[in-house]
Amino acid sequence: MKIGRLLLFLGLWIGLGCPMMPAQTLTPNQARTDLTYLKRKLDLLHPGMGYYTPRPRMEQLYDSLYNGLTAPMNYLAFFHHVSPFVTALKDGHTNLNHRKNFIGKTTRFIPFYIRPVGEQYFISHNVSADTSLHRGTELITINGRTVADLHRELMEADHSGSDGDNLTGRQQWSLVQFADYYAAWYGSADSIVITYRLPADTLIRKTRLNCLTLTSFRSTIQRRYHNEIDRRPNLSVRIVDSATRTAVLRVSTFMGTKKNDPFQWAFNRRLKRAFRELKKENIQNLVVDMQGNGGGIVLNSARLLRYWMPKPFTIMEHEEMKRAARNELISRWNPFAALNFSLQYKANGSDGFASRSSRRYYRPRNRTSFKGNLYFMMNGASFSATTSVLAKTLDAGMGTFVGEASGSAYWGDFAGHFKTITLPYSRMQVRIPLKKLTHAVVADRANGFTVEPDFRVTRSYDDVITNRDYVLEYTLRLIREGVVARQPMQPIKARPLQASR
Numbered sequence: 463m464k465i466g467r468l469l470l471f472l473g474l475w476i477g478l479g480c481p482m483m484p485a486q487t488l489t490p491n492q493a494r495t496d497l498t499y500l501k502r503k504l505d506l507l508h509p510g511m512g513y514y515t516p517r518p519r520m521e522q523l524y525d526s527l528y529n530g531l532t533a534p535m536n537y538l539a540f541f542h543h544v545s546p547f548v549t550a551l552k553d554g555h556t557n558l559n560h561r562k563n564f565i566g567k568t569t570r571f572i573p574f575y576i577r578p579v580g581e582q583y584f585i586s587h588n589v590s591a592d593t594s595l596h597r598g599t600e601l602i603t604i605n606g607r608t609v610a611d612l613h614r615e616l617m618e619a620d621h622s623g624s625d626g627d628n629l630t631g632r633q634q635w636s637l638v639q640f641a642d643y644y645a646a647w648y649g650s651a652d653s654i655v656i657t658y659r660l661p662a663d664t665l666i667r668k669t670r671l672n673c674l675t676l677t678s679f680r681s682t683i684q685r686r687y688h689n690e691i692d693r694r695p696n697l698s699v700r701i702v703d704s705a706t707r708t709a710v711l712r713v714s715t716f717m718g719t720k721k722n723d724p725f726q727w728a729f730n731r732r733l734k735r736a737f738r739e740l741k742k743e744n745i746q747n748l749v750v751d752m753q754g755n756g757g758g759i760v761l762n763s764a765r766l767l768r769y770w771m772p773k774p775f776t777i778m779e780h781e782e783m784k785r786a787a788r789n790e791l792i793s794r795w796n797p798f799a800a801l802n803f804s805l806q807y808k809a810n811g812s813d814g815f816a817s818r819s820s821r822r823y824y825r826p827r828n829r830t831s832f833k834g835n836l837y838f839m840m841n842g843a844s845f846s847a848t849t850s851v852l853a854k855t856l857d858a859g860m861g862t863f864v865g866e867a868s869g870s871a872y873w874g875d876f877a878g879h880f881k882t883i884t885l886p887y888s889r890m891q892v893r894i895p896l897k898k899l900t901h902a903v904v905a906d907r908a909n910g911f912t913v914e915p916d917f918r919v920t921r922s923y924d925d926v927i928t929n930r931d932y933v934l935e936y937t938l939r940l941i942r943e944g945v946v947a948r949q950p951m952q953p954i955k956a957r958p959l960q961a962s963r
Contacts, residue, residue, distance in 0.1 A: 486537040492887035493531040493540055497524070500544065500892060503883050504551075506786040509814075509898035510876040514552035514626050523550055537564075538649055540888055542619075548892065549621040554631055554845060554869055555877045557622050560646060561889035569650040570673035571641040573682075576601055576609065578637065579923045583609040585658075586926055587690075589682035590671045598661040598927045604654050616643040623756065623845050623869045628912050630842025631869030638754070638843065641679070661927070690929065697732045699739050702934075706941050707746035707834075710934070711736060713766065716758030716847040729762050737769050737830045746834040747941045753839050753865065753933065757846025757877075760899075764824045767854055770832045774823045775858075777850055779902040781817035781878060782810055787896040790881045821902070835946055836861045839933050840915065845869035846877055850901060852913040857903035862947040864937045865919055867912040874900040916947035 488496070501524055504511055512520065527547055535543065541560065548558040573590035576583045588595045601609050617632040620643065624631025636643050645651075650673070657668050674682070684691065694700075696714045719728045740748065757763075764777050788807075792799040810816040838852060838861055849870035855861045856872075878897030885892070909916075917940065925932040940946075 486888070487534050488537065488540055488887055489534055490531050493535055493543070494528060496540075496885040496888050496890070497528055497531065497544060497547070499886055500547065500883070503881075503892070504894065507784060507790065507881055507894050507896060508551065508553075508556065508876070509783055509787075509896065510551060510553050510556075513876075515550045520547075520550060523547060537561075537888060541890060542647075544885075544888075544890065545619055549619070552621060552626050553876050553895070554621060554623045554625045555875060555880075555893070555895040557893045558620075559891045559893065561884075561891065565645060565650070567675060567677070569645055570652060570675055571650075571679055572604070572644050572654060573671055573674050573679065574601075574641075576637065576640055577921060577926055578613075579921055579926060581610060583613070584923070584926050586929075587683065587687055589674060589679055589686065592669060592671060594660070595658065596661060597929070598923065600659040602657045602659065602666065604656050606655070612644070613637065613640075616640070616647055619643075619647050623843060625869065625871045625875055626911055628842075628867060628869065628871070630867045630912070631845060632842070634754075634842035634866075634869070695732075697729075697736050699736045701743060701745070702749070703747075703938060703941070707744055708749065708938065708941050709740055709743065709745045709747075710749045710751055711740070712751045713848075714755055716755070716760075716762040716766075718759060718762070726759060726762055726765075729759075730765055733762075733765055733769075734830070737827070737832065740832060741830050745832070747837065748832055748834060749837045749839060749934070749937055749941075751839045751934070752844045752848050752851070753841045754843045755845070755848040756843060757848050757850075757870075760847050760850060763847040763851045767851055768824055768827045769830065770836060770860065771824075771826050771854070771858060772860075774825050775854065776821045776823050776902045777854065778817075778820040778874070778899055780898070780900040781820040782814055782898045782900075783807075783816075783879075783896050784814045787879070787881075788815060790896060791879060817897075835941070835949075837937050837941065838863050838865075839937060840865045840868050840913070841933075842866055842869045846875060849875070849913060853901050853903050853908075856909065856913055857901075857907045859907070860948050862917070862940065862945070863913060863915045864917045864940070865915050865933045867910060867914050869912065871911055872901070872903065872908040872913055873905070874898070 511517065524547060527543060545558055548556060574585045575587040577586045583601045585595055585599045585601055586597055603609065604612060613636060617636045620636065621632060623635045653670050653672050655668065655670050657666055659666055694712050696719065698712045699709055701709045718726050719732065760777055767775065788803060792803055806818055807815040808818055840852060840863060844852065845868065849868040852863065852868055853872050876895040876898055878895065878899055880893050880895055882891055882893045917936065919933050919936045921932055
């Protein structure tokens with residue numbers, strides 16, 4: 463279990479260099495103003511209002527929340543009050559975030575990472591002062607509440623990274639970032655009381671642990687688990703089995719590698735090098751590791767697909783936005799912004815705009831294309847542009863999918879461009895996607911709401927203890943046994959193929 467990306471995830475909501483803000487109380491009028499402002503902005507801008515949750519239900523929920531604001535409310539209580547309206551959208555790209563400086567350098571976090579096995583939860587990395595809490599220690603309660611109950615509440619409180627009623631994204635992120643989620647939902651705590659059971663022991667013990675600042679958390683992780691920190695660069699290739707000519711291509715993100723690279727040339731160059739190496743080594747089985755890849759730039763996902771798609775393809779069938787979104791994409795200080803918008807978008811006849819270039823075609827690579835067996839390792843944190851790659855590959859009748867369902871929908875998502883609004887009084891921030899992106903896929907070729915695995919793999923207790931990459935181990939076993947769900951370059955059938963065993 464590599465932890466390099468976990469160090470990046472920890473502190474997602476943290477404004478470094480800023481202290482914890484003092485308590486804030488909102489009057490009923492201030493709270494109502496904030497809620498009304500949020501709803502108005504969502505109605506104006508969000509292309510998915512009413513898509514997953516019917517509009518009458520959203521209106522009913524809004525009225526209930528609005529009418530419940532009858533007394534002064536502290537900031538964190540109001541955060542909890544607003545959250546159900548945002549999560550009701552069931553859109554993984556719409557995020558409710560704390561006001562700036564609410565969490566900062568002095569915020570203290572729960573001092574461990576935890577991993578589930580069935581209905582139980584175990585410590586995988588311990589950064590507390592109590593070094594007796596070895597890997598594999600069962601964590602039973604935190605401050606009197608079971609970990610399962612806490613996980614359930616945190617998972618329901620934030621829909622980030624998970625579309626519709628899909629659970630895998632919420633389950634994945636709320637555990638990978640458990641310390642972040644806990645601090646964001648319950649606030650900073652100097653210490654916690656836990657009950658636990660040590661490995662190979664039946665006795666339930668109880669202790670108090672001090673919580674750590676982000677700086678202390680990171681330094682302890684790096685000191686105790688430096689051998690487990692994932693230092694692999696994005697788009698890295700490693701040969702894992704020379705007998706079966708198998709390699710792993712790690713695709714950790716579709717974001718660019720450089721800030722000042724609008725055409726994503728650096729990403730493209732690294733991708734070319736990776737597939738040249740695969741061809742040079744005569745790789746016959748390629749494992750594409752997309753676990754934890756939260757997405758990024760669609761252009762980069764298309765560039766990856768070019769290396770195995772059998773014929774010219776397009777990623778998106780439609781890209782649409784509401785009329786009010788136009789004002790968010792036009793900069794007043796730029797005299798060419800309106801003209802540029804007109805060149806990129808056209809009125810769609812339903813009080814909105816559609817992209818003129820959504821059906822851009824990409825030609826497959828010929829000289830360095832991969833012709834062998836494709837295996838995809840994925841989980842609930844495989845989201846957004848990552849699901850676009852998985853959906854297009856499934857639609858083409860290719861690939862063997864291993865792990866758990868991706869976080870985004872097979873049909874597409876709400877993303878593209880974003881507007882972050884700040885509520886007037888609480889100063890909470892909400893990120894709103896402006897575009898509805900519909901994948902150019904055939905609905906009958908879906909294998910579920912998301913892209914579902916052909917082989918679902920779950921963690922065992924032994925996997926926790928040994929820190930084993932259990933999804934990769936399972937995938938390599940499939941390769942050694944010659945198991946594929948879909949043969950490369952075969953004609954597409956109307957319904958998804960069943961996994962052969």
